[in-house]
Amino acid sequence: MPKASQDLAIIQSTHLCKNYNGVNVVDDLNLSIEKGTFCGILGPNGAGKTTTLRMFIGHCPMDSGQLSIFGKPMPLYASVVRQDIGVVPQMDNLDPDFSVQENLYVYGRFFGIPRAVLKQRIVELLEFASLTDKANSKIAELSGGMKRRLTLARALINKPKILILDEPTTGLDPQARQSIWQKLRALKKQGMTLILTTHYMEEAERLCDRVMVMDHGNIKADAAPKTMIKDQVEQHVLEVHAASQALITAVGNDPSIARFEKSGDIHFFYGDKLKQALDTLEQSDHDDYLFRPANLEDVFLKLTGRELRE
């Protein structure tokens, strides 16, 4: 578990707990995030991700434990701390009555940013979010991707030190997602600390230099994505779709198989080589299978299980 030293930690929590209706949504959470980290929090629905983020901005007072941001105790210093935080919420809450640039202007005024400074910053942010030619458009005229980019630009209006993103690309098409990723990488390069929750493993794997898998309010694994894959699961996965029981038994005879899982009519064989299993499949007339390197999703499913969370 990578631990940031006390003085470098921009976010630090110890034994953080939050209980809703008898369920510990956040349960003894200990974490420490260093300045400049791009940190991804993964977890099934109800794992406590959003509650954790809400705690970071003082929207959710803890039942017990401590949380400090920029070295300041929360939620006591919530207002002061929020001066230096940007938030991209899960649900867009742009002002539908305002144009694109008015949204940025009004939001900037909430931070007390002087008008003249704001005007200049809005020009820069519209440029950054590739929305310059939409400056006077209404929100209803924007595509989903544009709305997200505007929400991102709005979150940057106060030049935050920490940017918090709750599922920033959910519901976007691949182009729009790529475009958001580019912007986030650019921010990371500028030295910003980014914390993101996502259901897209690929997103976390590509963007984050540190990934935490969260479930039942607690961190189950915490490492760089590549390290986590190496530490938690075998090198390769063989997925066999809709095969006969006889074939599955034959494939399963490979001694290099370290682990086996079944989900519906798909069988997952985990191992480092799996050569014998592959040979067996090649010799059979069954061609519906996939041999691939293990990824973050495999880690995720191993740690949080395959059953549905609703």
Place this chain on the structure above:
Amino acid sequence: MNRGMRVQLFIQRSLAIWNRNIRVWGKLAGPSLMGNFGEPFLYLLVLGYGLGQFIGDMQGMSYMAFLASGVICTSAVNAASFEAMYGAYTRLSVQQTWLGMLSTPISVSEIVVGEILWAATKSVISVVAILIVASGLGLVESYWAISIIPIAFVTGFCFASLALLVTSVAQSYDFFLYYTTLFITPMVLLSGVFFPIQSLPEGIQYLAMSLPLYHAISLVRPIMVGGELSDIGLHLLVIIAYAGVATVLATAKIQKRLIN
């Protein structure tokens, strides 16, 4: 941070919210202003002129003049209540505007005060519109009528805070019908808008006197007709007491709803 700076920040942020709302209003001011001018004009003309023919004078003034002060106060009540219910609920729940504000240094109490100030401003806009209409109809006796504007603001503040308290527990727009039907409408009917409360049974008179609208009318009516004002302090005190309690309760409820 010392106390003075904190107060300054509080005012600055509340005004930022007020500013946001007036900016939205500016975009839709046309239809809104038409409502502000049109409705009281119709009431005054139709009720004042039509009913006035049968009623003649009331408490030594024309019925239209009597009615004008009632319509002024009712419109302050309605403008603020409507804004702090339907408008505020949209920002609290439907559009999640407040949650967005809470991602900035702004706190719940600043949102509440900013929203109440804005709703009270809408009362002022509405009352100014009626004063213009009323003076056009020759119902304003002196320039002292200008002093009705701060009374409209305080009355608007009071009913905005009460309405915001209702909003803080609302789960849908329909919920507001309970408040308007069970509280606002009976209060308007009993507080001396259409006839003096002295014609009501004694118990009901006390009920009317315990509600803020009666006190707003008691301040506005003498000013409108150039009569003598009495018990100014008492009337203001009742209105301000309601405002104070409701503001504190609404803040606590909204805090609990959004920060939990």
